[in-house]
Amino acid sequence: MSAKRRRPPRIKGQYLLLLGLLLLLILPFALRAVKNPVNYLPRAYIRDQAVSLEAGTNSPPTLEGSTFNPIHCRLNQPCRHTFKGTDKDLYDTLALTADFLPPELKLSDCQTSQTFTGAKRLNCQLTGTPTQTGTYKILVTLTDGTSTPVSKPFTLDVP
Secondary structure, eight states: OOOOOOOOOOOHHHHHHHHHHHHHHHHHHHHHHHHOGGGGSOHHHHHHHHHHHHTTOOOOOEEEOOSOSSEEOOTTSOEEEEEEEEEOOSSOOOEEEEESOOTTEEEEEEEEEEOTTSOEEEEEEEEEOOOSOEEEEEEEEEEOSSSOOEEEEEEEEEO
8 A cells, every 4th residue: 555645835925915915014113214214214314414514603592582672571470482592503502691681580490401403492481470560671692612602682571
């Protein structure tokens, strides 16, 4: 009696099905990467590119107040106003000062952040509760440590 060898069952179809499902899972991500490859680059590469574009510009910082000039605060009520500064130089340290403020108001809550291109941002809050009426001329100065400071006068009105 000759024993017939039995063939193992073919599982080629199962492998093809698994490969097809895997391809369907990966395909949307691959298409997105082709459309916008910058989002899929390693962050270190993007940061290096930003450094090479911005380094050494030594440009003066820019100071943004608000379109509300004069700044209005009410007597014996909390007052808050935001000043913003930006600088394109990567290695500068931003500082914001305000001169000629009423004693009840102060510049505080300064927060720094960095943009995608490497520029630095500084947001500071003018906070306090004015106790005397009057019109105050305040001078807000933004310095970055290397270039000429930028100053901008504001009028603070407490009716």
